[in-house]
Amino acid sequence: MSDPEENWESYSAQYASAQAGHIDQLRGRIDPIKLCFRASSLRQGIPCTVDLSRKRLCAMMGGQNCHGEIIFDDNVTWLARFRLPRTSSQPSEARAWILRNPTPEIFDWACESDPENPIGADYILMEKLDGKPLTWKKATPQQKEKVMQQLASHISQLARLEGARLDRFFPLEGSKALLESYLAMIANGEIDSCCPVDTYLVHRFRQYIVGTLSKEIPAGDKFFLKHPDDKGDHILVNDRFDIVGIIDWEWTRTVSKAEAFSSPCTMWPVAEFYTVSNKLSAEELQFAAMFQRRAGKILPTMY
Known part of the structure; x- marks a missing residue:
C-alpha cells in the first residue's frame, strides 16, 4: 500500500x-x-x-x-x-x-x-438507540456542560464496580492470543511494514508483561472499569443533548483508580498535549469538579 x-x-x-x-x-x-x-x-x-x-x-x-x-x-x-x-x-x-x-x-x-x-x-x-454520536467540538458550552453533568453521574456509578483482579474482566489468555496474532501479522508484513522490527519487539515486550501480570498484582489492589475509546463519539445524544446511550465497550479493561477516573480524551487540549504540556484544560477542571461532587463519598482521595 x-x-x-x-x-x-x-x-x-x-x-x-x-x-x-x-x-x-x-x-x-x-x-x-x-x-x-x-x-x-x-x-x-x-x-x-x-x-x-x-x-x-x-x-x-x-x-x-x-x-x-x-x-x-x-x-x-x-x-x-x-x-x-x-x-x-x-x-x-x-x-x-x-x-x-x-x-x-x-x-x-x-x-x-x-x-x-x-x-x-x-x-x-x-x-x-434513538441518538447520534456526540461531536464535542461542535457543541456549545451549555451543551457540553449538560453532557458533562450526565457523564459525571455515569462514571461515578462505575466507581462502585471495583475488581480485585485485572484478569477478572479480560482473561489474560485472550490478551496472549491477541498478541500472538499481531506478531504473526507483523512478521508476514500484513501490518506496520514501515518499521516491522521495532513493532515486533514492542509486541514481544507486551507479551512478556502479560505473562507476568498475574504474579505481580498486589492482593489488596483495586481496579476499576475504563471505557477504552472515550473520544466522544461513543456517547449517543438526542437533539436536547440528553445521553441516550454509551456504546463500544468491547475493549473495556480494568485499570488503576488514577487512570480509570481521568478526564475523557475528548476534553484534552490536544495541541498543547503534543507539545509536552500536561496542563489541564478548563473543561477537564470543570468535569473534575462535577465528578468529585458525585463520587467524593465513594472515592474520597480521588483528587
Missing part, C-alpha cells in the same frame, strides 16, 4: 478498495434469510427485512464493526452488529470473550465458532 504521506490520493483509493473488499467478504458469509428468520423468531414470528448492501453496511461502520438495520412489519427497528474481517481484528479466542452486553438492549448474539450459529458470522441483534 502507498505511503499516505507521499501519495494521499493513491493511499485513499487503495484504502477504499480494501474496505469494500472487507465488506464484501463479510456479506458473502452472512445468510440474510436465516438472519431474518432468527430475528422474527425472537418477536413471536413478526416478519422483518434486512438490508445488507455494501452502501447500507458502510453507512453505520466504525473501525471494528458495521451494522445493518432489521426492520419489522410493526415498524420496530433493530440493529445487527457484525465484526469486520480486518487483519487487525482480534483472533477468535479473544472475540469469543469480547461479545458482551453493551448499553443497548441485547436480543440475541452468537460467535462464528458456535456450531449452532446459522448466520455465518459473529453477530449481535440489539436495540437501535
Whole structure:
C-alpha cells in the first residue's frame, strides 16, 4: 500500500478498495434469510427485512464493526452488529470473550465458532438507540456542560464496580492470543511494514508483561472499569443533548483508580498535549469538579 504521506490520493483509493473488499467478504458469509428468520423468531414470528448492501453496511461502520438495520412489519427497528474481517481484528479466542452486553438492549448474539450459529458470522441483534454520536467540538458550552453533568453521574456509578483482579474482566489468555496474532501479522508484513522490527519487539515486550501480570498484582489492589475509546463519539445524544446511550465497550479493561477516573480524551487540549504540556484544560477542571461532587463519598482521595 502507498505511503499516505507521499501519495494521499493513491493511499485513499487503495484504502477504499480494501474496505469494500472487507465488506464484501463479510456479506458473502452472512445468510440474510436465516438472519431474518432468527430475528422474527425472537418477536413471536413478526416478519422483518434486512438490508445488507455494501452502501447500507458502510453507512453505520466504525473501525471494528458495521451494522445493518432489521426492520419489522410493526415498524420496530433493530440493529445487527457484525465484526469486520480486518487483519487487525482480534483472533477468535479473544472475540469469543469480547461479545458482551453493551448499553443497548441485547436480543440475541452468537460467535462464528458456535456450531449452532446459522448466520455465518459473529453477530449481535440489539436495540437501535434513538441518538447520534456526540461531536464535542461542535457543541456549545451549555451543551457540553449538560453532557458533562450526565457523564459525571455515569462514571461515578462505575466507581462502585471495583475488581480485585485485572484478569477478572479480560482473561489474560485472550490478551496472549491477541498478541500472538499481531506478531504473526507483523512478521508476514500484513501490518506496520514501515518499521516491522521495532513493532515486533514492542509486541514481544507486551507479551512478556502479560505473562507476568498475574504474579505481580498486589492482593489488596483495586481496579476499576475504563471505557477504552472515550473520544466522544461513543456517547449517543438526542437533539436536547440528553445521553441516550454509551456504546463500544468491547475493549473495556480494568485499570488503576488514577487512570480509570481521568478526564475523557475528548476534553484534552490536544495541541498543547503534543507539545509536552500536561496542563489541564478548563473543561477537564470543570468535569473534575462535577465528578468529585458525585463520587467524593465513594472515592474520597480521588483528587
